[in-house]
Amino acid sequence: MDVIEAMETCSAARYLKPDPVPQDLIERVIYAATRASSPGNSQEWDFIVVRNPETKRKIRDLLAPRFKAMAVGLPTTGRAPSKMIAGAMHLAETINEAPAIIFVCGPVAYPPNQPLEQFVWSALYPAAQNLIVAARSLGLGTTFTTFHMFMESEIRDLLGIPQEIKLGVMIPIGWPQNDFVKVKRKPISSVIHWDKWSD
Ligand SMILES: Cc1cc2nc3c(=O)[nH]c(=O)nc-3n(C[C@H](O)[C@H](O)[C@H](O)COP(=O)(O)O)c2cc1C
Known part of the structure; x- marks a missing residue:
């Protein structure tokens, strides 16, 4: 697949x-992640791939109620939560069913x-972006999340992550239920500044 299409x-x-x-596909997306740029080519990144059902269930049990409590104050469409919030809520509640969480x-x-x-x-964000684009090219669905921020100390205990290791991104990965759609982004004309900020 063409990289821009992905x-x-x-x-x-x-x-x-x-x-x-399959494990080889997980390794393939992590391979892509580790092709990213990093300061001075330091490559100071690590990937914890959680597949254990009990561990994933504990993550879900921590995340879902906290995300729900936070989501109460978020924007709604009329009386219903926005599609994005509803989707994020669904993901939080079912994250244990994702084949892996990276x-x-x-x-x-x-x-x-x-x-x-x-x-x-x-270093971590370009690697994570490479990972999600590579996953897309393989037909795998991901979401770039910072869900770990709701439960960082518990996640550290659960996964044995030392304090000196920073948690950047938490990415559930699996085969998507829905088709991929073109992302909606601002037109480039609204973000490009040729030669200087304003003319
Ligand atoms: C730094 C960062 C944090 C994000 N955190 C979450 C998150 O915690 N939960 C979630 O469902 N999506 C999260 N997202 C995904 C964005 O909400 C999503 O990319 C955006 O709404 C646009 O949707 P699209 O990529 O499907 O076009 C995050 C994205 C970034 C870059």
Whole structure:
């Protein structure tokens, strides 16, 4: 698949089938993630792939009520939650049914002489974006999430993640229930500034 076509149809897949994803495909998307750029080619990233049903259930039990409590204050369409919030709620409530949940994480380690936290995120986000685009090219659905922020200390305990490792992105992955759709984004004419900010 053409890479731009994969990017423009890499819509968040919040409704996933429970059907298993072969390990070699998980390794393929992590391979793609680790082809990303990172500061000084430091490659300070790690990927925790959670497939254990009991662990996924514990994650769901932590996440779903907290997400629900937060979602009460979010925008609605009329009286119903927006499609995005409804989808995120569904994902939170069923995340244990996703064949795998990938945590993209890494240490504060760059630059080596004086590590700065901002460089962790600048490594983890491009890797996560590569991962979701690669998954899309293979027909796998993902959602780029920060769901871990609702339960970070519990996730650390559950997965044995040391304090010095920062959690960047939590990505459920599986075969999508729905077709991928073209993402809706601003037209480039509204974001490009040729030569200077304004003319
Ligand atoms: C940093 C970041 C955090 C996100 N966190 C969540 C999240 O916690 N839950 C979720 O369902 N989607 C999350 N998303 C996905 C966005 O909501 C989604 O990409 C956006 O609504 C556009 O939808 P589309 O990609 O399907 O076009 C996140 C995306 C980014 C980049």
